[in-house]
Amino acid sequence: MSSFQHIRHLDIVKVEFNTFIDFVQLVRSFPVLETLSVSLLQWQPSILKIDYSAYQLRRPIRMRLVDLLEKSAADVAHWLLAHNPTPRIDTLHFETNKPESNKIMHQLIMACGPSINELKFELAFASETEAHLEDSIGIRNCVNLQHLHLHNIILFSGYPMTGAITRRVPVLLSQVTSTQIREVVFTVLICQKEHLDLLNWESVTEILSGPRFANLMTVRVRVPGSVVTFDRAEVARQLREDKLSVFHGRGMVVLEFPGALGAY
Numbered sequence: 001m002s003s004f005q006h007i008r009h010l011d012i013v014k015v016e017f018n019t020f021i022d023f024v025q026l027v028r029s030f031p032v033l034e035t036l037s038v039s040l041l042q043w044q045p046s047i048l049k050i051d052y053s054a055y056q057l058r059r060p061i062r063m064r065l066v067d068l069l070e071k072s073a074a075d076v077a078h079w080l081l082a083h084n085p086t087p088r089i090d091t092l093h094f095e096t097n098k099p100e101s102n103k104i105m106h107q108l109i110m111a112c113g114p115s116i117n118e119l120k121f122e123l124a125f126a127s128e129t130e131a132h133l134e135d136s137i138g139i140r141n142c143v144n145l146q147h148l149h150l151h152n153i154i155l156f157s158g159y160p161m162t163g164a165i166t167r168r169v170p171v172l173l174s175q176v177t178s179t180q181i182r183e184v185v186f187t188v189l190i191c192q193k194e195h196l197d198l199l200n201w202e203s204v205t206e207i208l209s210g211p212r213f214a215n216l217m218t219v220r221v222r223v224p225g226s227v228v229t230f231d232r233a234e235v236a237r238q239l240r241e242d243k244l245s246v247f248h249g250r251g252m253v254v255l256e257f258p259g260a261l262g263a264y
Contacts, residue, residue: 008034011065017043020075024055031058038076039067039093050075052082060087067093070101077104081111088115095122095151106138113141120149120185123165137172145178149185155195162198170203176212183218184208190223193230193238201243209246219247224258232257 007030017023020043027036052075066089068076073096080087081104089112096102109116119142139145150172154165173184190196208216221239223232236255240248247253 004030006032008032010035011037011039012041013037013039015041017041019043020046020050020072020079021055023072024079028055028057033057033059033061035062035064037063037065037067039065040069041072041076042069043072043075045071046075050078052078055079056083060085063087063089065091065093067091068096068105069094070096070098074101074104077108081108086111088112090115091118092116093118093120093149097122109138110141113138114143116142117144117180118147118149119145120147120151122152123150123154123168137175139172139175140177142176143178144180145176146180147183147185148176148181149187151185151187152189153186153199154189155198156189156191157195157198166199170200170207173204173207179212179214181213181216183220184213184216185220185222187222187224189225190230190235193235195230196235196238196243205244205246217252218254219244219252220254220256222256222258 010027010030010033012023012026015023017026023041023043027033060083063080066076066080073094080089086108089108092109092112094105096105105121109119119139121137139148150169153169154162156162169186188196188199207213208219221244223235236257239255240253244253
């Protein structure tokens, strides 16, 4: 570990630890660490209650990237919140859907919001939006946000959550307070081109055309899937010429079809 004594910047990506304690002990072995990025980490949940304050770092650090899966999200968020002051977070990505994980991620956003310039989360995170429209995410606290990514907007006809998810999209966009937004990304899951109609694109356009989004430069839509039942070219045409025609006319629309061959 003596070789770690002078390392100031550390990225930990796609590592599976045995426990959260193993992860945090590794991080604590870098005594002069200044910046840390963690992405897609996993470990087995602890059956014992963890005193997160006992594992604080010895000096303040800045989190350049916090990219969390359900298995690690709650532990990492609790650990960061146990610091005083809470570390700055530049980029926060997370995929959580359990109520206890969602609650602590909301607390993390409330604590670190002003430092976050890129935020990406699954729409399932907004599971209580219907009952608590005014404070479902804490996105209002991200006053310096520049990049917003609404991930996995499920537009399947007959899927139980689709109606709730489609209502959440304009609600969440309307909660943005940052006037520095430069890019909004929508990852949309569909089975057929008609499913695009399930989202109120007119409301999306109206909100993104408002004064809070005056610095918006890019509206990016990602439609993933290597095996799909819809015509990608037709979906691209609908998005450009109909759903997002206002932004397409300004040269702001970028379409991506992950898993597809060729450009659209």
